[in-house]
Amino acid sequence: MQGEILIAGGGIGGLVTALSLHQAGFSVRIYEAVPSIEPLGVGINLLPHAVRELDELGLREALEAEGVLCRELAYCTKRGQRIWAEPRGLRAGYLWPQISIHRGALQMVLLQAARERIGDERIHLGHRVGHVESDGRGVHVALSDRHGASHDRAEGALLVAADGIHSAVRKQFYPDEGPPRWNGAIMWRGVAEAPPYLDGHTMIMAGHPQLKFVSYPISHRAEKPGHQQINYIAEKRLPVAEEATPEEREDWTRRAQLEDFAPLFEQWRFEWLDVPALIAATDDVWIYPMVDRDPLPRWTHGRATLLGDAAHPMYPIGSNGASQAIVDARVLTGCLLAYPGDPESALARYEDERRPATAKIVTANRGMGPELPMQLVEERAPHGFAHLHDVISHDELNTIAEQYKRLTGFAIEPLNSRPSLADPEHWSRP
Ligand SMILES: Cc1cc2nc3c(=O)[nH]c(=O)nc-3n(C[C@H](O)[C@H](O)[C@H](O)COP(=O)(O)OP(=O)(O)OC[C@H]3O[C@@H](n4cnc5c(N)ncnc54)[C@H](O)[C@@H]3O)c2cc1C
Structure with a gap:
């Protein structure tokens, strides 16, 4: 293809797109x-x-060194009684692990690789992408600094807008869309140094959709010997109407106080995890509303397309936000290789593949996705149970888990045996 591919956004999706x-x-x-x-x-x-695609970019070792290999995901009640657990990553039989990691560490691994491979001179910080114009040969993109002062325009063969949930490019395409949709849940997110719980490699979800605590270790590097860095999300759903808008704009860097949410979890002392102690061990906490946007009828407008959260922001259920952005990047690469010299067809093929697939996940996450058993058990046995299977059958649990995995492309054998998503063979039409 003649000309450069311009990428808006140096977050997870933008950096993986650039590397790929x-x-x-x-x-x-x-x-x-x-x-x-x-x-x-x-x-x-x-x-x-997603790890498979990052492995093909030569990043697996660096990411494994930063993060923790997740071996199990366990769903429990607000009393810590186990409802369902499933092996994850290598332990489940995938050839690639599930890696729990600090988002900042992930972004730094990607940025360092981009600097080494692509060069600093091609990574323009302080350049906000604004209005995009497309013609038959390429794109013209307006750029400004953080104060709105204009830089020179950029010209390229294509624009990939990976500029996140508040995407300026999406807004240009859909000026009347309005703010993201909030489902009434608030998430307090923190990282605490604490001794490992269970096997030190387990992600847990406890409670039910109205009050939930999710945690997983993200690093073995801790100041105190024998401790890990443990990430958690304390979540409370407020009784609001469907169309409610959070009071303040969702911003990943908005701080909160421990007192805002610690009392909600005061009784959550399980035999295997002391939730109040974990919360108390946190220095910084961030608050974020649970938001998404409706799936779009179209991502590609001329020579510009959307990717990652700009295209399909979803509730952070099922650990799919970053992973789906990475899959987008690799499918886009494969499509551009499959249609050399024909970027319009490549973008159309990319969108045909990814738009319906991600719309299904956005919708499934609104319906609680794999967390449905927590709701069912809370409704059926709010005061706990003697035998789980008096409350929910093994078959019911299994069906819910399998449905979500099929939907998100999480089935083991197809992933282990198929070629890379960046392989053009997948995407050329017969
Ligand atoms: C600061 C920050 C912290 C986050 N923390 C978490 C977290 O702790 N846990 C979690 O699950 N998810 C977090 N996310 C969201 C998560 O990274 C995404 O859901 C997911 O990885 C998909 O990535 P993305 O590249 O599409 O979007 P993002 O990772 O959000 O990246 C978008 C990038 O585009 C840049 N950008 C925005 N507008 C423009 C513009 N007009 N021109 C150029 N660049 C622009 C942003 O600065 C950002 O770097 C965070 C996002 C951000 C920006």
């Missing part, structure tokens, strides 16, 4: 709004289908 396209031989340039990329955020999970 560069590896495939395309010339890329990243425009990131913030003047300096800091390791922001808390924990994030990379599912095996």
